[in-house]
Amino acid sequence: MSLDSHPAKAMPSNNTATKSNASSSAGAVAALAGYDYQLNVSELAALRLLLITKSATSLTLEPANEEDLEADLEPFEPSPVVPKASLASGYKLVMQVKFCSGDPWSVADFTSLLNHGKKRRPAKHHLDDPDTHFLLVTNADATGVTRDLLVSDFEEKPDPASFPPSLRQTLTRTPEGRVAIWGGLTNELIEFKIREILSDLLRIPHSRLKACREKLRSESLRRMRGKGPGVWIRDELLAIVREHGGFLASAAELDAFVEPSNFEAMLSHFRKQGAIVITGPSGTGKTLAALALCERARLVAPGLDVVTVNPAEGPSVTRRLVNSGPTLFYLEDPWGQYSLRSGSESWTEQLPKLLPGARAGNQYVVTSRADVMREAEAERGLKLWSMELNADHYSDGQLGKIYERRMAAIATPLQPKALEFKREVLAALETPLELDLFFTNLSEGPEAGEPDYAFLSRLLDLAHRDAVEGVVVKYLKAVDQIGLSAVVWGLMAARGHFDREQLSAVVRRLRRIDPPLGAQLDGAVDRMIAARHLRQPNRKVTFSHTSVRAGFATFLKKTWSCSENALNALLSALVSLTGDQRDWGLETAARVLSKALSFSEDLTDSYDVFVVDHASQVAIDEWLDESLLDPRSELMPLLELAADIGSVDSIPSEVARWITKGRRRGGGFFIDGWAPPTFSDKWYDRVCADPRSPVIVERFVRKYLSQDFGEYSRHFVPQLDRIAPGLAPAFIEVAHNLCSGLISPDTPIGGKYTY
Structure with a gap:
């Protein structure tokens, strides 16, 4: 990310007359305004990329000096501070920040920005690397064909097909989809977004928001001035959040991790076999144990690359990376989530063939709910590598240790109550998930006038799994009147999870198809994660528990008319995706339609069966036709899918x-x-x-x-x-x-x- 500012985009005059004191003063004010804007953007980027979407583990800032601040007044000079982040989706994001008071960015303005550079490297050269994406962040709007590059987030990608043709003369190395402009991001909007993150998502008390913002600003200044390493890392940001009474939903679980009683046996098994499959009921800490094993492996072999595998890519992704250096593949519940196209294979079939080849430089950590693994008929083939994790493995004091760590992380005023409640809570609850639900609700504090005994009783009720479904329904009823829940349910039902890059692509399409859905979906997902209904230990978002999935389904039944419209909007968005998301979008649309039809069949006493809009059906039919003819595809699952969702117009x-x-x-x-x-x-x-x-x-x-x-x-x-x-x-x-x-x-x- 390069940070830059200028008063307007008109080129400076060649007049050599001595500038007046007033002009010098105006220039200094403009430079300072730009510098302040740079700080704001860097703080928003750090919070968003490192803590909320978890797309990066660090954000690098190249320090500025006085000469750089003078250069800021040149409107098209590359910025003095270049924040960069390597994202989990496999590319490097370079951002340039421009604060200006002139007209919207035209294609000529943007071309000048990309080409210009006296003291610093021209921005266009960043794109010589095909794995680099360039984002201009600015408070100004864009005009003409430059509007086709507009995005509304750091990771959103514009449509490659809409790339302005004239820019290909400046950017010659396949820039389509790699160049974007986040326009109209004013200081006021940045401040609103930062406060929303700090208050709503990181739960920093209102009384401490100002102090937290000041701390963030001082730390940004220190990095920008080169007084220390110019890097924001996740742990440093989390430390600031906790210092001011806040917390990150997923971080609280990770920080409170306590080894279950069979963890050393897991570790020994993993080191001996080079692979492990952790199974067990939902809520017993399989993901946290798996992440802890990955971290242990990284400590033993510092050069080890831990790759979180997207199950939708299929087993072949592990073979493509097998010779890229020491690698540990981490995989969650892959059953049934592979692609049906392009020769992809079932994880059920291929994992038993991959795991025997595990070795020091090619390791595997896999987690799966026991019931899902049985349903996928994968138990027998993976028996050699499997170890179970259940509630019994926390019965020897482990839950007490988790409780103490979670108690230390909550807001100070609530710690005495947590201490007072400890004995009764540990007698009533059995799993890490139940403790997490308890502390999530405890962090909200008692209701007005609620006595301690009633507060504890309510917390225990909310912590039991049977209560989760009702809590979810109540939450969704309060926050969703436009079908946001249906969109999340549709993606989860189709794939079992989604990642942030996929969500960003869907959001971009929804903004055109259904503006309210598009405007609110990303923030709704953030808040669902903060409320612990969704979980995001890494870039992948899933339901936090099967009871949460049931809660979403119950809410959809109660609001089916609205949900049906939202699902149709989702289908329209998915079938219109382009570029590297096209194949994922079409197959996901087919799966969403299958799930929507099946779901609506149970509602026929009150509603008609789900009806997909014509354009989406045509696109899905075309995908089915192509897939059934593809000799590399999984024919039998595709035949079943086509039989369920293909129209009579599709002969295949x-x-x-x-x-x-x-x-x-x-x-x-x-x-x-x-x-x-x-x-x-x-x-x-x-x-x-x-x-x-x-x-x-x-x-x-x-x-x-x-x-x-x-x-x-x-x-x-x-x-x-x-x-x-x-x-x-x-x-x-x-x-x-x-x-x-x-x-x-x-x-x-x-x-x-x-x-």
Whole structure:
């Protein structure tokens, strides 16, 4: 991030006359105003990137000097202070800050800014590195085609297709999507955003907000003046927050981590095997134990790179990084979250193949809820690496230690009450999650006139899992009148999680499709994390507990008319994503539609089944058609998905419905005594005439038909021949493979073919 200021964007006059004292004074005032703006932006960036989105662990500032402040008066001179951050999404963000009082930024102004540089490197050269993104932060607006570069956050990316063509003459190395302008960010708006973060998200008491702001300012000045390392790091920011009575939701859990009784056994198992899968019920501290193992591994091998894997990328991501240096892959609940396209494979299938290759420079830490792992049928293949973590592993004094650490971190006035309540709380609660819920609600303090016994009783009720669903519903009812909860639920239901980069892309689209949703979604997610309903130990956001998911579902049922509209807006946003988010957006849209249809079927007594808007359905159909024809895709899950959500206009989806109709979910491909579905002659003629039908059917026959448990009737082949004639070679190949043993002897073989 480069920090710069100037009074206007008009180039300085060449008049060599002696400047008046008034002009000098005006220049000094402008420079100081710009310097103050730089400080404000650097503080907002540090709070946002390091604490809220957790996109970076540090923010680097290059110190300024007096000569730099003089240079600030040159309107297009690169800034003296360049804050930079390497983001978790894999790129470096360089920001330049310009405070000006002139007209909005035109493309000519912006081009001059990128090209100009006397004392410092021109800004355009930062983009010579393809992994660097450039952001101009300014209080001024933009005009003309420059408006296509406008964003509303540090990490938001503009649409690559809308990149101003004239800028390609200055930026020649694929700058599309890597250059943005955050315009209209005034000092007043920055101050509002900072106070919102400090007060609403970090829970700093109102009486201490001013002192906290002053501390942040003094620390920013120290870094900008070069009196110490010009770096903001997360722990330093957290120390300031805690010093003033605040806390970060996820940090409180991490700081209070106490090793469960089997932690040393976990550590020994991990060191011996090079990999571990931590399983157990929800709320028993699996994530914290996994992060602690990662940190232990990093301490033993300082050069170790801990990579938090996005499960949606599929197992192949670990193979791409295997030769990039010593690496530890950290993976949470991956089952079912891989992509169905581009040859991605099921984690259930591939983890048992990856973990035997674990070694000192290629390690794995995986967490999974036991019930989810069973549902994914992954237990057997991962038994060698699995260790369970449950409430019993905190029964030997560990919960007491967690309590003491959490008590020390809360606001001082509440500590005596926490001490007074300690014995009863530890007798009533059993898991780290329940303690976290207790302290989250304790931090809000008692209600007006509430006696201590009633306060404690209420806190214990709120800490039990059974109460979580009701608390969530009550919270959502108070904060959501426009469908924000439905958008969060849709993303979670489709993928199990989302990361901040994906959320930023969705927010950008929603601002055009549904402005209220787009304007409020990001902040709503921040507040849900602060309230502990969502959790974000790293960049990935998930539900904090299964009861929270149930609370969201209950709220959606109560507000389905509003929720249905919000889900349609989400679908429109997802199918319109471009660039590196396009594939994720389309597949997520397909999954959201599937979940929305299934959810609405349970509400048919009061509402109609969910109806997707036409444009979104067309885009989803096109994605299904492409995916079913992709030879690298996961065919069977896609056939099921297409059968559920594809429209009658999608011939590949019609084929999918024919193949999967009557199939026993979770069992063999077809139920016993399978009979061909009833379709009209006209339907068969239409499907048979489409050249895509035989491609899908032949792949199904060659790869999947031989694995069925059932017995096919004599009608199967003739009916299949009506969709895709000439499949005899495919059937012969399957029969040959079965007879010659090319299919493993362990493969269950059912199915009698009648030709």
